[in-house]
Structures are given as C-alpha cells and as structure tokens.
Amino acid sequence: MTDEQTIKYDAPTIEQEIDVISTYRLEDRAREVVPHGGFDYMSGASGDEFTLKQNNEAWTHKGILPRVLADVENPDTSTSILGHDIKVPFIMAPIAAHGLAHATKEAGTAKGIAEFGGTIMSISAYSGATFEEIENGLQGNPRWFQIYMSKNDEMNKNILDEAKADGATAIILTADATLSGNREKDMLNKFVYPFGMPIVSRYLTGSGKNMSLNNIYAQSKQKICPEDVKFISEYSGLPVFVKGIQTPEDASLAIGAGAAGIWVSNHGGRQLDEAPGSFDTLEGIAEVVAGRVPIVFDSGIRRGEHIFKALASGADIVAVGRPVLFGLALGGWKGVKSVLDYFETDLKRVMQLAGTQTIEDVKQARLFDMKK
C-alpha cells in the first residue's frame, strides 16, 4: 500500500465532558468507540503483555498507610520540576499518534491540557499533528519534546532546532525503543498507521502513513549510548531526560553523560516483555540517583494512589499516558480535561486520607511492604 492510498479510519470526533469513576472503566468505554486496530495499538503491549500486567500488579506490592492524626486539610498538590511550577505532580507522557483516539489528534490533547492548566505537555516525535497544530491547542503552555533519534545526525539537529523553536523547555530522549517490541496484537491486526508523522517523516522512507511501527522503529537509530545524551544536551542547550531507565546502572550512566533528569519507564510494557513492573524498579533507581537530578516515573499510573506510591518511592513527578488518550477518545479536549481533573481530585483525596499536606510530605511517606 502506498502513501497515497487512503485507509478508512473513523476516529471519534465527539467533544464532551466525561464522568470519570475510574480510568479502568474509561478503557472499557474507549474500546467501544475507537476502531479495533487503533484501540489494540493504544491499549496493547508486547508479547504476553506480562510486563503490562506487572505494571498494574506492582502497585499491590506496597500499601499506603493512612496517617490519621496529621492535621491535614486541603492538601497542596503543587510542586516544581526543572524550573516549572506546576499545580499537580503529573504531566502528560509522550505518546505517538493521538489521532488514533480522536480526529483532533495531539491538538485536542494539547487543548485539554491548556484548559486544565498548570502542567506540561510532552510532544512525541511520532505525533500525527504538526508543531503548529499542537500550538493551536496548547496556547503557550509548557511543553517538552520527546525525540526518537534518526541515524542521521543532521536530521536530529533539524528536529531539535524545530522543537526548540516551538518552545520546548526540555528534551526527552527515548532510549528503550530502538526496535519495536513484539506487539502481537498489532501483528494479528496487521496494524499500520492510518496517517503520517509530520515531525519525523523527513528521515523515513514514507511519511509514516500505512507503515507499521516495526518499520518506523527500524529506520530510527539503534545505537543509543551516553554520547547521544551529551550530543542532545550540548546541541540543544536544553535539559535532557533519558526515558526508559529501569536500572540503577543506566541512571548513573545517564547522569554521568549530562542528563538533567531520569525518566523511569518501561514504555507501558510495550517494548521488552518479561521485564519487571516499572514501579518495582523505581526504589532501587532512586537510591542511586540520590536526588542528583529529578526523576519522572511512568508506566501504570491509573489512580491517585499510584501517584502517591510513585512519589513515596522516589519519583519527583509522574507522567500519565493511556488514560488521557481514553479521555480524548471519549470526549476530545473536554474528555482530556475530565481525566486530568480526576487525577487531581483523586490525588487530593489520597493525600488527605494518607495524612499528607504537601508533595514533600508524600515523598517522605513510608509505604507498607505487602510481600512480607
């Protein structure tokens, strides 16, 4: 199939506030409105989805202990990260191809974030929207740019130039996706993207449209190493997060190469299957990072309780991904805002019930080891 051919893909178009009782329920509802192949791509993971399941299961390894005499009222969820004051300790994770969820693509997500306010959008290199389209929604709100590197350094420089021109205040180097994970559902569905990827299309043969993830990743750079961290950092002059860190060893390497932050993630279980749950790796990494740089955590955040546990285990902020896309699918930008509102409200309730007034209190909270 060539790039000119049209794939029929009827992404949802509705814009409405949604009632979020739990983000797990959102997933069930999104399944009904998003085309099958697109939904499986968004919600699925690699192999047996063992790691995806571990991402959920890992939360059960630690319990939150309510502190009931802590004199708490109206907990304060605000914090800051790399100079940004944000009203909540969560930001939008970089995710490719929001257009699978909604016709407004990343612009819809961006508008939801802008209307929520006080947080940060991560723009994926595999965005289906252009920087300009995203800015229409984002309206000057802060954004970080996530890069999948090209094998060609000049193209990397071009993309970094553009991201910087667009106002990105940090670069997220995704290091765990030099090849596609073994996405069985996509293979069964013979899934290809129904639209192109304007940001990275310059270094692809093809625009991204009608291409499989496998094909796209294979055209990207495989040999990621500390030198790349240094290159991006020096060329862009921006702080760099290394995303996909799952070991203390890699955290140390990244910091040694000049990383401004560590992004603990297993890519939502979409890359190396049979890896541990991302939350299970966090504490060991945080011990080695030891506050030298901030830590962002993702992979499995579905509730306020999860944000609490991640922060109490060493993360400075977390990133949320799929739940926001489900909100986008169900209500466009309004749905995105509903999901972000849910996380804020839920986290406040958890903070109140756990007896923590501030994000700093959360970070100091002791969790209960459920395995002993």
Add this chain to the structure above:
Amino acid sequence: MTDEQTIKYDAPTIEQEIDVISTYRLEDRAREVVPHGGFDYMSGASGDEFTLKQNNEAWTHKGILPRVLADVENPDTSTSILGHDIKVPFIMAPIAAHGLAHATKEAGTAKGIAEFGGTIMSISAYSGATFEEIENGLQGNPRWFQIYMSKNDEMNKNILDEAKADGATAIILTADATLSGNREKDMLNKFVYPFGMPIVSRYLTGSGKNMSLNNIYAQSKQKICPEDVKFISEYSGLPVFVKGIQTPEDASLAIGAGAAGIWVSNHGGRQLDEAPGSFDTLEGIAEVVAGRVPIVFDSGIRRGEHIFKALASGADIVAVGRPVLFGLALGGWKGVKSVLDYFETDLKRVMQLAGTQTIEDVKQARLFDMKK
C-alpha cells in the same frame, strides 16, 4: 433534590431468627432483600476494593495451630474492657445508617444486642435513629458513642453532651474519614441517603436525607490531630478511642494525647484504598502499644477464627459490623441476635479446637506464619 422530597426506599421489615451457617452466606442472602443502592453502600468499599479484599485475604497470612492436649472444656469467652465485663470479646462496630438494612434502623440493632446481652453497642454519629429511639431497643445496655467531628467546636460539645446524657461510657473518635473514600459503586448508583441523620444534622446544610456521603464528610472537620483527642477526653471526661489507627506511629501519638484505647481499623476498606489489610497492620501496632491501653480491632471479622487471630495478634476485643447489618436486614432484631449467637458459638468452637480455655489463653496463642 431537596430534603422534603421523598425517595422511595423499601427497607426490609421482617423480624425472624435466621439460620447462620456462615456470614458470607448471609451477605449473599442480604443482597436479595436490601434495595440495590443501599446494599452496595453497606457492602461496598472504595476504589478497586483492593483493601476490602485484603481485609479478607489477610486472615490467610496466619494459621491457627490446634493444641490438642490442653485439657479444655466449655471455653470461657468472657473478658472486660474499660471496666465493662462482657461475655464475649466482640462488640458492635459503629456503622452509619442501619435504616438501609431494616425499617427499624439502629433501634432494631440495639434490641438484638440487648437480647443477646453482655456486649456493647457503638452508636454512630451518622445514625438514622435518635438516641431515644435507640434506647428503646438498647434498654439500658452499655453503649459507646462514635463521633465525626464538626468544624464547629460548640456543636462538638453539644453532641458530646448529648451522648453523655444518653449514657455513653466511651467516645470513639473516627479519625480516618475526614473525606469520603472513593466509593465507586455509590457514584455509579448516584447513591444518596434516603433518610436524615438526626444526631449530626445540626451541623449539616440539609438533614442528611438526599445527601451523598461525599457531601456529608466534606462538611465535617478535616483537620484531625492529637489536640482533638485531648479536647474530647477533657471535655467529656470519658475515655476516648482513636479509631482508624493503622500505624505504630499514630498509636503512639494517640496515647500521648490521652487516648484510653486504640481502635485498629481501616474502616472496612471504605476509606483509603490500596491500604494494607487491617489484620496485617495489627501486630506491629500492638508491639508499640505494649499493653499501655486496650486495642479494639475491626475490618474483616467474619468468623470465630478471625476473632481468635485478632486476639492472638494483640487485640483485646474486636468489633463486628457488616455481618450484623446483614442479620438486621434478614431478620430485624432477631436476626441481629442470631448473628451474635453465631459468633459466640463459633468462637467457643474455635477456642475448644485450638486448646484455649480463656480469652487470656487466646491472647497467648502462637499463630503459624503462612507466608514463609
């Protein structure tokens, strides 16, 4: 919906003895006779009901060891707590809104307790019946009063005055419910109370009728701290239990503030979800309390075996809640008495088979660690 509007809520009215084979079976039977929203409110918990499940699961972490040469016959279940001699080591837990289970409301429960005799009724601040109506059933039997504090100290004083006038011999300060837990079932059902709460209605906007739990809790005091323990203790002159303790740290704070007893509970899994099972927290708390004050335990008691395990892990007595409400639903006061009889009989059997003649023997019993 205003307070004057009538919500149709057909609570059961039957009064009959019930055959209790297990309290789990009672729950299944109660589901068939209690209106859906009311049943979900009573039996449900917060979030994924992870903590509710942990409350049940935690019992499987310790096994009871039968001692078979212990020369036991007709075990003696009597004990005492804060000067009350009681015939069994269990009392009624404070629970809101018994009227959801039966038209006789708390008065029905009280009568069942009075007819059983030799134990203590906990009266919830969120009772649907007045003190007078409850006394009709309770007939002079001992009672403790559970308080949800108002933001207004004068109202707290009034309520304590009334409770004292009603004959309460202890105050239970619920400290783990300064906001409503994330009760997903109630949200799905858009559940509101079908009747008012006469005891606390003075500090509510509205009577409680047609109001959600969320709304009611939000109007209560959030900033609970050791000073509140001291205030209630000094103002009322009554012994104070701090209810909702799940950490050794809070137990120490409470005792330091003058608490006369520690009430280990996670509110039946209804408040902070992803907290550990209440039984899993008991032993660590009891080690720190070290006998300075008595410990009451609740959250998950469904069998005589559970009473045994809680006592062998540091509790002095336990409180039972939902099973009594299921008995109320199925048989009014007679059903309540059937459930209390069941617990007494079941505990006696367990004590005999475990080789323990007295409650003191139970407290000394060694449990078997099932996780090793």
Add this chain to the structure above:
Amino acid sequence: MTDEQTIKYDAPTIEQEIDVISTYRLEDRAREVVPHGGFDYMSGASGDEFTLKQNNEAWTHKGILPRVLADVENPDTSTSILGHDIKVPFIMAPIAAHGLAHATKEAGTAKGIAEFGGTIMSISAYSGATFEEIENGLQGNPRWFQIYMSKNDEMNKNILDEAKADGATAIILTADATLSGNREKDMLNKFVYPFGMPIVSRYLTGSGKNMSLNNIYAQSKQKICPEDVKFISEYSGLPVFVKGIQTPEDASLAIGAGAAGIWVSNHGGRQLDEAPGSFDTLEGIAEVVAGRVPIVFDSGIRRGEHIFKALASGADIVAVGRPVLFGLALGGWKGVKSVLDYFETDLKRVMQLAGTQTIEDVKQARLFDMKK
C-alpha cells in the same frame, strides 16, 4: 427422628476392580454414585474448607528433585512400624462410617486391605460395622484401633478391652476432635448418620443412627490431656499414637506422657478451619521428635509424590483415607484394593524417577523449596 425410623440411604453395592488414573478423578466419579449428603460428609471439611485446600496446596511448597545417576532399579517400598513389617509405607487411616460409601461398610474396606496385604487397617471408634464384621474382611491382618474417648472411664476401659480382644496392636487416640468442626455442608444438608455406630453406641444417647456428628462429638470427652495418653497406654498395655498433632509443643507433651508414636494430622481439614496445611507443619514437628518415636502423617495424601514428600520431611509412614473410601464406593473391596495398588505402583515410579532405592533413601532425600 428416633432411632427406629428408617432413613433411606442407597449406598453403592457394586464390587469391581477400578481403573485408577488419579485419585482426584476417583473423587469425581464417586460423587456420581454416592448419595449427596453422604458424599459431602466424606469429601467435605469445615468452614471455608481453607485448611482442606491448604492440605492440597501445601504439596506445592516443596518440589521433588530427580536424582538421575543413582543406579536404582525396582525400588523397595517395604518398611516397618512398631514391629510390623509392611510392604508399603502407607496404611489405612481411621475414618468413620464407611457405610456411607458402600453397603459392605468397614468389612469391605477390611477385605480390600487383606487382599492387598502387607499393611495395617485402622478401625475407627465410629465404625458402622462391628469388630466381628470387620474381622470377616480383615482375616487376621493387622489392625490398630482409633478411640474417641467417652466422658466415662469405665466405658473407655470396656472399649479398650474389646479392641484388644479383637487383636488391635496399637491405640490411636484422636485428640483434635473434642467438638465437631464447623461442617457447613453437613449443616446445609442437615446430614445425620443413616446407621448406628455399634462400637461407641454404649456411651451415646441414641445409637448414632439419625444423629449428627455435632451431637455425637458433644457426647464424647472434651478434656483431652497428657494424662489420657498415660491412662490408655497403661490400661491397654498397647503402644499409643496421639493423632491430630500439629505443633512441636504437643508432640513433646505426647512423648512425655508415654506416646509410642506421633500422628501428624489436621483431620483432613475437618476440624479447626484456618489451620495450616498438615504437610506445612510436619518438618517442624519432626525436628523436635528427632526420631524418639515414629511419626505417621495424614491429611492430603493423593499421589505417590505426596508419600515421598511426607517421608522426606520426617514421616515414617503415611495414612490414606478419602481415596480409599472413593475406591470402596466405586468397587467395594475390589475398588479398595485397586486404590492401594495404585498408591504402591505410583510410589515405586516416583522412587525410581527420584533415584531412591529404599524407604531409607526417600527419608534422606532433599526437597526443593518452591517458595524461595
């Protein structure tokens, strides 16, 4: 219902060899031929059947390690216990009321054992057959007598006299059943024995027929203590096993009182529910017994692998119960023999594959800790 009234109970009568692929499958087949109440009584246990499940589950806590260069051929399963040379390290466990499984009652079981040869029958005090009827089947083969004590010592003496006259070479004192466990299935079924218990009927009000287990146990002696071990031992002059031991402490007490053997058992999960799996308690007990007296193990033996694991964990022999009754139900005495043949064959295969030539080799085998 009085003793004279007839309960319809159509026990199976067929006598045939049966094909035993696994004893679990036998249970499924027996369910189809044994009257419902009788089957639930035989196969069921107390409470949630947690302990029954643990009896099965506990086997998964240890793995057998094949030793493949051990020069083994035709393993020798023979051993001896208290002076009896037996061809296999398993005997028949004492079980009440075989008549529920087959019209030939204990006489059928006894004949199956006699035809198999080289093992020992345990005769339950709650047998539905008389000593004479059992001897018709047993034909001089060795037997041990299991006693539930009466509150009246003279009756105990009479029963011991009779057992001794019948040729019992040891007495098994069941110490874990001073009251009935909480047999929920029997309560649901309102199960009563459809026939009497001629051996103990002298100390019952009623013959046992039309009586519940609850009623019968309540009429038996509750206050079992080391003195009883001493009494039986001295009065009978026979070696005494104390059955129902689940703690090192009780093992020591029993030996101190003159027990000739320790019988580790939790009564097949039928007495104290929420006790650990019997196999999980064995190793700790064996360490304390330290070879001073032999150990018999029961509760959960369904395969040759289980016999192997019990012996490798400190048992000298095991007793099998329910599987034999299922064989009795499906084929009378021939079915009993089929089941015993199965266990012998299965154990031999396991011994061969594990590289153990003798029972002594099995006892020395190292198991693999599956929990670490």
Add this chain to the structure above:
Amino acid sequence: MTDEQTIKYDAPTIEQEIDVISTYRLEDRAREVVPHGGFDYMSGASGDEFTLKQNNEAWTHKGILPRVLADVENPDTSTSILGHDIKVPFIMAPIAAHGLAHATKEAGTAKGIAEFGGTIMSISAYSGATFEEIENGLQGNPRWFQIYMSKNDEMNKNILDEAKADGATAIILTADATLSGNREKDMLNKFVYPFGMPIVSRYLTGSGKNMSLNNIYAQSKQKICPEDVKFISEYSGLPVFVKGIQTPEDASLAIGAGAAGIWVSNHGGRQLDEAPGSFDTLEGIAEVVAGRVPIVFDSGIRRGEHIFKALASGADIVAVGRPVLFGLALGGWKGVKSVLDYFETDLKRVMQLAGTQTIEDVKQARLFDMKK
C-alpha cells in the same frame, strides 16, 4: 494388538511456511490438525502437569532488565558449543516420534533444520525414521545422538556404532527416563505409537508400533549411573551430555564420570511430576558446574525472552522441542524453518532491547528477582 495390525493415524502432510506470532498460538493451531491421541502425547506431561506448568511459571520468577544506553545494533547471536560454530544459541532437542506431528517424520524436521542452517539436530533413539531417512533431510548438517540405554550392553554398542557411523558428534545420555512418567492423558487415551522405532527396535519385544511408552521404557535400562557415562564416553570416543540433570549433586557426579556437558532438563515435565520448574534449578547447577563443561538447558523455552533468561542464568545454549513439532505439524519442513526463524528474530529483538550485543553479553546480564 499385534505389530502387523494397522492403526489409523492421519498425520498432517501439508508443507508451507507459517506465520509465527507466538509459539503458544502455534500450540493451539496444532491441536486442530494433529490427531487427538498424538497431540496429547506431544503436548502433555505427567501427573497433574504441575511440573509442566512450573516450567512456564518459572520464567516469571526473573525479569529481564532493559539496558538502554548500551550502544547496541544488530546483535550477534552466534556462539559455539563443543567445537561447533552455530549461528544461534539454540538447537533442536531430542524428541521421540516426530511422525505423530507430520507424515515426513524426523526427516521433515531435519530438512527444516538444514534449510535454517547453523544449528544442530538431536536425533532421538525413539525416532520413527531411520538414520538414512533423517540424513535425506539433514544433508550433512551436524547432529547429536540421544540414547536410551538397553539392558544389553552389546546392543548399546551397536547403536553407538551406528550413530557414530551416521556422523553424530556427541552422545546425549537421557538419564531421567528409566521408567515412563505418569502420563495420565496417554492412559485416558490408551495411547500407543502408531508406527515403529527402527533405531531401538532391536532391543524391544515388538517394533515400538502399537506399544505404549510405558512398555517401551520398561524394556530399557533402569540402573543408570556414572559408570554408564564413562562407558559411553570411552566406547564411542564422543563427548557425552548427561540429560535430565536437576541438581548440583548430579552435575558433579556426571562431570566426575567424564561428561563433556550437562544438559539441564526435566524432560518437559513428562517424567517426575511435582519436580520444580527446570529454570528454577538452573542457577544452582551452573554455580557448581562453574564453567568446567558447557550447559545445555531445555524445558519451557517458548520465546526469545526465555533463551535470554536461561543464558543469563548459566546455560551456554538451549534446546527447543515442542514448538518445533508444532511447526512441523502445521507446515512440514517449512513450518520447522518458520519456527526456527521466529526464535532467531525474537532473540535478536530481545538482545537489542536488553542492550546486549553478543551472547557473551547475555550471559553477563543481571536478571531481576521477581519474588522479592
């Protein structure tokens, strides 16, 4: 049934490439084309299939940690074993009776291996094809010969002579199968081989055709011991693997007797049930072997992740079995090649995502303990 009688067994005959999304899915598809008794024989195991399940479950005990800054591209899967340079660290496991899966029998498997190239065929003594037929497919590619010993040493010498003449470069002594495991499915199906076993038929009464595995194993040698390792090694002059090692003790015995390699395996769960998962035993064995001889691992390899974990836990190469047979069933030699291609591709992806450039890197990788 005599040898001359014909059993109807319609093995698949189709030859086609197959799309391998996962080998678990292959098993489901093979179930539909292979005759029932043959499929159960191939896919089934002994007893409750506890050990078969443990072989799968054991992989979840260790997680792979992605190393994301490792500068890896086009990982190199080549390695060598006993002087053979192979392009992948996996070889074909010895399996009996490939004719159950496909009419081309072992010749089909051999051709698939030859077309894939760069690996080793293990020829089972219980092959349904002759050495000549296999060589038609194998076309000079390397092969090892797996021996089940006869009780008659002269026959063993003859078979070794033939294997050597056929070009085998190593002998695999299967030591864990001196009797058949308790194959319940085969007993239910009354399964007998529908064709003979030309290589070992000289020491059988019967050709193998119409015979049960039980019968065949019983005619083989039971008393396997270190002396046999020495005999085969000295008589053949070939390196000998001892297959079925599950303990450090047996590994040491084998090496002491002259084994050139240790083959860690529990026979795919087909022999001693209630043994631990094979992967769970590997690390302890590797510690004792300590590099003195190479280690081959089998039992449970279904994904590239499994190969990675086995190598990171001490194996030098792995052997794959059932998945290849499922490929044979679904596509003849072409299906075999498809499966081998899948393993190679999958392993390369895992190596890339785990940040390992070479097999030596994989062996040095640290796994994550999922049980802690």
